[in-house]
Amino acid sequence: MRNILPLTQRELAASFYSPIAYVVGCVFLLFTGYFFITGVLVPGNEASMRPLFAAMTGTLVFAIPLLTMRAVAEEFGSGTIETLMTAPVTDTSVILGKFFGVFVFYAALLLTTVPHLIVLLSYSDPQLGVILFGYVGMLLIGALYISVGLFASCCTRHQLLAAIIAMGILSAFTFLVDYFADFVGPRLHGVLMAVNVPAHFDDFTKGILDTKSLVFFISTTVLFLFLATKVLESKRWR
Amino acid sequence: MAVDKHAHTQGQGGDKAALATARGRRFFFGANVIVVTLIALALVVAVNWISQAQYKRIDVASSGLFGLSDRTKRILDESAAPKITFTSLYTSTAPDKARDKYLPRIRDLFGELEDYSDKIEVRHLIDDDAKRELIDRIKAKYGGKSGEYREAVDLALGTWADTAEWLTATAQSYGQLMQNRQWISGFATFAKIQAELTRDLDDLQQAHREVEEAAGGQGLPRYEEAKRKIETTNSAIKGHLEEAQKWFVALEKAAAMMADPQAEFAAASLGKLEELRPLVTELQVTIGDPADESVPDDATPVLQSFARQAKILSAWLTAERSRVDEFVGANDVVSGHFMWAVKVNPLVQIELPDVLSMTQQNLDEWDQQIRQALGSGQPKDVLQSVVRRLRQVGSDVANNLGVWDKQLQAFLATWQKIDPPSKELLEQAKAGELFTAQIAGLTEIETKLAALPELKMEDTVSKFDQDNLVVVETEDQVQVIDFDTMWPQSDPMGMPGDEDIERRVFNGDAAVSAAILALGHKEPFAxxxxxxxxxxxxxxxxxxxxxxxxxxxxxxxxxxxxxxxxxxxxxxxxxxxxxxxxxxxxxxxxxxxxxxxxxxxxxxxxxxNPFQRPxxxxxxxxxxxxxxxxxxxxxxxxxxxxxxxxxxxxxxxxxxxxxxxxxxxxxxxxxxxxxxxxxxVIRGVPDKRDAERYGVSISRWGHMRLNxxxxxxxxxxxxxxxxxxxxxxxxxxxxxxxxxxxxxxxxxxxxATGGRSEFWAEPDVIHVIRQIRSPKSDGTVVKSPEAVDxxxxxxxxxxxxxxxxxxxxxxxxxxxxxxxxxxxxxRLGAEEQISFxxxxxxxxxxxxxxxxxxxxKPTFIAAGPVTAPPVQPIETGTQHALQAFTIAWAILVLAAGGVVMYVRRR
Known part of the structure; x- marks a missing residue:
């Protein structure tokens, strides 16, 4: 476990020193700003950040893979993976270190939306508890997306391909499942809703803690981190 | 470096062994990874499966904003229905009902319902096929009762088809009788019946189409509407046929009586005519010929004689009129024949017996005048001129009564000459074959409709024409929640802005619980x-x-x-x-x-009325x-x-x-x-120019906002x-x-408000109305001195x-x-646009x-919409500043990155 912290710091530093991160952050803030102005800060509307959170969920499907694409794939591409593999650290520590590194960066990115909240508080009296719980949901969804991004990054040495794989997986679980859930029969509907990310996230934006959703996010995050670890492990003996 | 002698001495064989071992290792590691991955996947699925079955939902922060109210939970728990299906049909793209704006909260609510109870199923329909399937399902729900309605409608349509055929043939045959000027066409009522049958045919065909459309068109059958249409049309046509039948039967009886020349009225009438002729002749003889210019020197005896004769004739005419009226009163149908009318001039037509009355009145008047003239001692020449005048009167009386004579004889004769087609019709009326079958068919429809149970489907059906519905179904019942019930207009107190802006608030919880309550009828509370x-x-x-x-x-x-x-x-x-x-x-x-x-x-x-005792x-x-x-x-x-x-x-x-x-x-x-x-209580519009005056808006007068x-x-x-x-x-x-x-x-x-209140309680409303109606009114009023703030x-x-x-x-x-x-x-909105x-x-x-x-039962009181407070208005300048801020903030992050890159490079 003590190896995780240095790896986290290393990853964090890499994120903050990467120009892509700032470009992604800028674009992310432009999108969130737009949705905030047009969907949230509309006089007469209910004072709620739910429209913004819903929009951010969609934006993150494309933003997070861009943050995570270089996490492992770059190591392969630049050859530093050998150093990492031979270092006295486990694959699990490597993956967790990278995960936490990107996660902290993501949390910092979320913090940049706090000014929007401050503006909203200036013009209304929203239920702060609901909004804060929504941020908790954003962290959970971010963790899931990062774990998927890391998994994709482990699968290939090409960063762009890693990003595309991650976007593909996240789009399937975010957009496609949500869309097709309305068209299928009841049994398949139940299955789809069980893996429907926006549906699970929705409860958090409503200030409702549903243990189903909590278990879903945690378990799937752990699953993808596990899969990423296994993929990385497999590089040793291939 | 030590040499691996074993590998060297083995040569190629040694390489093969090493390769096989590496392959084996890869297979082992690969299989291990796959198995472990499958186990992990199975574990995740199992954990999520268990969490789906055993879970808790805790409203941590929303304070009832999104959750179900206790009332709704209680109603759901107490509902006897084993399964309740909620279906949203939010399809509108109109700006004021946009699906994208209003459906998300419906989804939230449905999600909560689904999570709360296993007996709830939710669906969201967005296409027409799914909507049609829903309509079919609802049709089936009303199966039993609507089956009876279907039977009644089919009976009505079938009977009407036969009736329409019959009406066509009958109206045509009656028209032919009229064209051929058969005996029966002499009766105006017959023409009226023929015209009515033609109209009834049109009405029947129209009603047939409307009932078919209502009961079998697209969407849910509107059985109640069809029933009403059938009842109205059926009743009207049946009424006409019954009236016509009555008339034909009466006509047949009259014809049977009048056809016998020895029948009482005919014989008596002819006898009376025999009496009349000498009376008229006597009158004429008494007064003389109008062509005769000579008048006796002493006109008094002539006048007295005339007066006597006139009186006799007048009495006879009165008696005759009574006799005829009595007969017509008992046989009203005979007066419908055209011969029973006499044209006095091209424009005026009177009934034949009126000739007798007119003549009798004329004679009475002249009798009066003669008495006056004789009693007042008029000079000789005046009396002589009266004689000359009376000669014309006598001639007129003779002419008029001649008309009576001739017309009455012709009238009596016409009953002896009933042609075969008319006779056939009368025979049918006598035998009860004329309209009986059709009336029986219409009566059967009436009976069937009267026995129909109440369907209570109308409300549901009518709502299906609207956009944005939620349908709540149990096994055998349906409730439809329309858009205005789910999203009623709101009136948040203290919200600045004018009343023109339509704001809606989500009232789904109350609407859904009311619908479930309506579905599961249990023992009434009170x-x-x-x-x-x-x-x-x-x-x-x-x-x-x-x-x-x-x-x-x-x-x-x-x-x-x-x-x-x-x-x-x-x-x-x-x-x-x-x-x-x-x-x-x-x-x-x-x-x-x-x-x-x-x-x-x-x-x-x-x-x-003060002039009248109660x-x-x-x-x-x-x-x-x-x-x-x-x-x-x-x-x-x-x-x-x-x-x-x-x-x-x-x-x-x-x-x-x-x-x-x-x-x-x-x-x-x-x-x-x-x-x-x-x-x-009046809610006025404070006049900005005068602190004492208030405008009175029509909308506020009839619909005063107060919450x-x-x-x-x-x-x-x-x-x-x-x-x-x-x-x-x-x-x-x-x-x-x-x-x-x-x-x-x-x-x-x-x-009370801090400043000037819009409200007051007015004890003298008439005073307010008078001010409004006054010609000098500028549309504002002043409160009465006794008004209460x-x-x-x-x-x-x-x-x-x-x-x-x-x-x-x-x-x-x-x-x-x-x-x-x-x-x-x-509502009168901006630019005086009317909306509702x-x-x-x-x-x-x-x-x-x-x-x-x-x-x-206070827990059954609907919780009412729980809403987050609204966003306050923002000035335009500030809005632009905020938009600029969001862009600037994003660019700032990018700039920060640039700075970091620059510093790092250095």
Whole structure:
């Protein structure tokens, strides 16, 4: 476990020193700003950040893979993976270190939306508890997306391909499942809703803690981190 | 470096072994990874599976904003239905009902419902195929009852098809008879029957199409509409056929009688004609020929003789007229023949017997004149000129009676010459073959319709034409929640901005729970007794005449409460009526089910004519009726709502009669509540130019917004965020003296405001109306000096701690009548555009909440919409600044990155 912290710091530093991160952050803030102005800060509307959170969920499907694409794939591409593999650290520590590194960066990115909240508080009296719980949901969804991004990054040495794989997986679980859930029969509907990310996230934006959703996010995050670890492990003996 | 002798000496064989070992290692690691991955996947699936089955939902932060209310949960738990399906049909793309805006909250609600109970299934339909499937399913739900309607409709359409065929043939054959000028065509009624049959055929075909469309078109069959159409058309056509049949039968009887020349009337008529001729001749002979210029010197004997003869003839004519009238009275049909009419001139036609009357009157007049002339001693030449004049009169009388003679003979003769086609028709009428079969068929339809059970599908069907619906189904019932019920208009207090902006608030929880309650009818909570005073007869129109057989109604007639009754029954209340004018006791409570009395304002006394004493048997609401009500309220745990409101003074020719409210004394003396029914609460528009003047808007006059409910009182609290519109509101306040043991709480008030209030209670409404109608009016009015400014209450509850009785006095209750609850509210928006808002159904909800409270079921009071506060208005400049800020913030992050890159490079 003590190896995780240095790896986290290393990853964090890499994120903050990467120009892509700032470009992604800028674009992310432009999108969130737009949705905030047009969907949230509309006089007469209910004072709620739910429209913004819903929009951010969609934006993150494309933003997070861009943050995570270089996490492992770059190591392969630049050859530093050998150093990492031979270092006295486990694959699990490597993956967790990278995960936490990107996660902290993501949390910092979320913090940049706090000014929007401050503006909203200036013009209304929203239920702060609901909004804060929504941020908790954003962290959970971010963790899931990062774990998927890391998994994709482990699968290939090409960063762009890693990003595309991650976007593909996240789009399937975010957009496609949500869309097709309305068209299928009841049994398949139940299955789809069980893996429907926006549906699970929705409860958090409503200030409702549903243990189903909590278990879903945690378990799937752990699953993808596990899969990423296994993929990385497999590089040793291939 | 040590040499691996083993590998070296082995050579190629050694390489193969090493390779096989590496492959084996990869296989082992690979298989291991796959197995472990599968295990992990299975573990995740298992964990999620378990969490789906065993989970908890905790409203951590939303304070009921998104969760189900306790009321809804309780209603769901108590619902007997094993399965309830919620289907959303939100498909509208119109800006004011956009699916994207309104559907997400529906999804939230459905999600909560699905999570709460396993017996709930939810669906969201967005395409037409799915909608059609839903409609088919709903059609099937009404299977049993709608099957009977289907049978009735099929019977009607089948019978009508045959009737239409028959009508076509019959109308054509009658038309042919008229064209050929057959005997029967001489009767105007026959022509009328033929025309009616033709019209009936058109109506029948039209109705056939409409019924087919209603009962079998796209969407849900509108069986109630089809039934109404069938009833109306059937009844009209059957009525026409029955009338026609009656006429033909009467005609046949008359023809049978008149065809015999020896029959009484014919023989007597001919005999009378024989009598008449000499009388006419005698008259003419007496007076002389008009061509004869010579007149006797002494005209008096001639005139006297003429007068005598005229009198005899006049008496004969009178008797003859009576005889003929008697015959026609008994055989009315004969007077319909064209020969029974005589043309006096091209434009004027009279009945034949009128010739006798005219002639008789003429003779009487001349008789009078002759007597006057002779009695007043007129000179000789005057009398002679009278003689000359009378010669013409005699000639005219002879001509007129000649017409009578000739026409009557011709008329009698025509009955002897009935042609075969006409005879055949008469034979059929005699044999009962004329319309009997058709009338029997139509009667069968009538009987079938009368036996149909109530379908209660109309409301559901009519709603399916609208956009944005939620359909709630159980196995055999359906409720449809329309858009205005799910998203009623809101009126958030203190929200700046004008009333033109339509804001809606989500009321899904209450709407859904009301729908479920309506579906699962269980034992009613209580019996609502609508108490009225409606005497069944009014005063006579004129003295000495019997009383008018029309009930006298109060300002809220019981017949105008069908919507409220329906709502009460759907909400699990039984409904009864108690008319205090009928000397009957109040309905007895059934078992444990309490009676909740709704005391409607009694009918006031009729307008009094000061020049006339009121009839002794005139019934008015008085002490006897008050005592009846008092006795009810004195019982332990009595519960009642007194519906009151502003009572308009009765204005008549004799002046204004002050309004009365029958329960005024009882409420003041027994409960310490003062109902100021002669004051009307007005909400004006403060005039910016003059602090004393107010504009009076038509919309505010008829639909006054007021929703300052006491937030601590469960009756009105759920409606605080709703658009509540009232009619004819009066103050209901605590009296100066409140009896001991009575506690009073406000429910709805008109609050005081810091500055100038828009509201006031006006005791002289006529004064306000006069100002508005005055030619010099600028549209603004001044309050009367006795006007009362807020604060004052308009709705109160009172509890008697001794008897544990509770009442509610509702000073804004005039809006519970059907017309008010049904009519959409007109709004004049910006640029004077007229739009229509949903009807003010909140009046019904308020009454319902009050009844739940009285029935000790406060948990059944709908929680009302829970909304997050709205975003306040933002000035345009600030909006632009905020937009710029969001862009700048994003660029700042990018710039920060640039700085970091730069510093790092250095």
């Amino acid at each position: 019996t609502v007794v609508l108490t009225v005073y409606e005497p069944s007869s009014g005063p006579p129109q004129m003295p000495g005449q019997p009383p008018q057989q029309q009930p006298r109604y109060g300002p809220i007639p019981s017949r105008a409460l069908t919507k409220i009754r329906e709502r009460l029954e759907q909400s699990n209340f039984a409904v009864k009526e108690w008319n205090l004018a009928n000397d009957e006791p109040p309905p007895a409570a059934e078992g444990d089910r309490p009676n909740l009395y709704v005391m409607l304002p009694p009918a006031g006394p009729p307008q009094q 009839p002794p048997d005139e019934k008015n609401f008085g002490d006897a009726e008050v005592e009846k009500v008092r006795a009810v309220l004195k019982a332990e745990n009595a519960r009642a709502i007194f519906v009151a409101g502003f009572q308009w003074p009765q204005v008549s020719f004799f002046g204004a009669q002050p309004a009365v409210y029958g329960y005024e004394g009882l409420l003041r003396d027994d409960w310490g509540i003062d109902v100021r029914f002669s004051q009307r 300052s409910f006491n937030e601590d009182n469960p009756i009105g609290a759920p409606l605080r965020a709703r658009r509540c519109l009232f009619l004819d509101v009066c103050p209901v306040v605590q009296a100066e003296t409140v009896p001991e043991g009575v506690t009073i709480d406000p429910v709805l008030s008109v609050p 807020p604060p004052f209450t308009v709705m109160l509850t009172a509890k008697n701690t001794e008897t544990k009785s509770e009442i509610l006095v509702h000073g804004a209750g005039m809006g519970i009548v059907d017309r008010y609850l049904d009519e959409r509210v007109m 808002d949903p009807p003010p159904t909140e009046n019904g909800e308020l009454l319902l909440n009050a009844l739940y409270w009285l029935a000790d």
